[in-house]
Amino acid sequence: MLSTNEIYDKLRGYLEEMFEVAPEKINLEARLFEDLDLDSIDAIDLIAKIQEISGKKIRPEQFKTVRTVGDVVERVHELINE
Amino acid sequence: MSLVNRAWRLAGTGLAFASLGLGGLFLAGTVFPLIAAVTADRDVRIRRTQYVVHASFRLYIVLLRRSGIIDLDLSALADFKACRRRLIVANHPTLLDVVLLMSLNPRIGCIVKHQLWENWFLRGVVRSAGYIRNDLPSEQMIMACSQALASGQNLLVFPEGTRSRPGEARRFQRGFANIAMVTGYSIQLVMITCQPLTLTKGQPWWRIPDRRPIFRVAAMGTVDAKEYLGVGHRAIAARRLVQHVEKCYLDALEGTDD
Numbered sequence: 001m002l003s004t005n006e007i008y009d010k011l012r013g014y015l016e017e018m019f020e021v022a023p024e025k026i027n028l029e030a031r032l033f034e035d036l037d038l039d040s041i042d043a044i045d046l047i048a049k050i051q052e053i054s055g056k057k058i059r060p061e062q063f064k065t066v067r068t069v070g071d072v073v074e075r076v077h078e079l080i081n082e
Numbered sequence: 083m084s085l086v087n088r089a090w091r092l093a094g095t096g097l098a099f100a101s102l103g104l105g106g107l108f109l110a111g112t113v114f115p116l117i118a119a120v121t122a123d124r125d126v127r128i129r130r131t132q133y134v135v136h137a138s139f140r141l142y143i144v145l146l147r148r149s150g151i152i153d154l155d156l157s158a159l160a161d162f163k164a165c166r167r168r169l170i171v172a173n174h175p176t177l178l179d180v181v182l183l184m185s186l187n188p189r190i191g192c193i194v195k196h197q198l199w200e201n202w203f204l205r206g207v208v209r210s211a212g213y214i215r216n217d218l219p220s221e222q223m224i225m226a227c228s229q230a231l232a233s234g235q236n237l238l239v240f241p242e243g244t245r246s247r248p249g250e251a252r253r254f255q256r257g258f259a260n261i262a263m264v265t266g267y268s269i270q271l272v273m274i275t276c277q278p279l280t281l282t283k284g285q286p287w288w289r290i291p292d293r294r295p296i297f298r299v300a301a302m303g304t305v306d307a308k309e310y311l312g313v314g315h316r317a318i319a320a321r322r323l324v325q326h327v328e329k330c331y332l333d334a335l336e337g338t339d340d
Binding site: 017018019020039040041042043044045 | 219220221224255256257260264315316317318320321
């Protein structure tokens with residue numbers, strides 16, 4: 001079972017490692033596309049990576065309404081504890 | 083330049099504009115259905131349709147040149163006509179860019195803004211010629227691009243997304259790099275310049291320049307996608323590729339004086 005803090009830490013790691021996002025840009029309010037310069041293909045890669053930590057099958061539609069880093073953390077937390 | 087010349091070019095530009103839409107409508111109502119009727123295989127149908135588009139645009143450009151509406155400099159085009167299975171990446175200063183490039187190579191498909199699927203004049207063309215909608219979900223989009231390239235088409239992409247406004251450097255979008263990194267096909271860089279600049283974004287067609295514009299289409303070499311595939315994660319490779327291509331254009335533009 002992962003806490004939201006642990007999920008946030010992992011997510012920060014992914015963003016830096018996979019997409020070279022500068023660490024100082026990452027906060028819970030940062031928007032993935034506009035502020036962190038991710039694109040739709042990046043989003044698919046990120047979801048695939050998140051699937052590894054959650055250990056659950058994730059469908060991209062489940063992330064449709066996700067806009068910010070905080071949204072992702074919340075969504076993943078919900079999915080893990082479903 | 084005399085007033086007569088200007089009036090002539092103005093009338094010619096208007097006529098050229100109208101004939102582009104009407105030509106599309108005409109082909110979509112006659113030639114393309116005919117091709118579709120006798121061609122069962124999708125790839126062959128698309129190849130034939132794209133060839134007709136190419137031939138029509140060639141004629142169109144020849145007429146524009148002959149009538150003195152535009153001038154064309156193809157001295158640096160190299161073997162552009164022969165290139166196949168490449169992502170053709172070009173800057174996008176004017177409304178004529180697509181027409182020019184398609185007139186110079188018979189196997190060009192492209193990613194097209196989805197609004198054209200509803201455009202009364204052009205919907206028939208974009209459907210028949212197998213162009214790819216820009217509003218497809220990204221996985222489907224990459225799949226469609228991959229199929230088009232594998233079938234022998236080149237794919238024309240304008241990474242600036244839309245026509246650039248004069249004097250404004252637009253950021254390059256990453257789509258072409260993602261396609262290249264997933265499919266592994268090479269990139270052909272093309273530079274289009276127009277002096278004096280005309281048919282730009284936000285400029286009405288009838289505001290024609292004082293003298294006949296010279297369009298120049300130049301091949302800027304190729305980028306081998308495989309060189310970037312080893313860079314690490316795909317997303318990072320795509321970012322490096324965009325940076326490289328963006329720099330190629332900035333360097334090339336510094337050489338010209340617009």
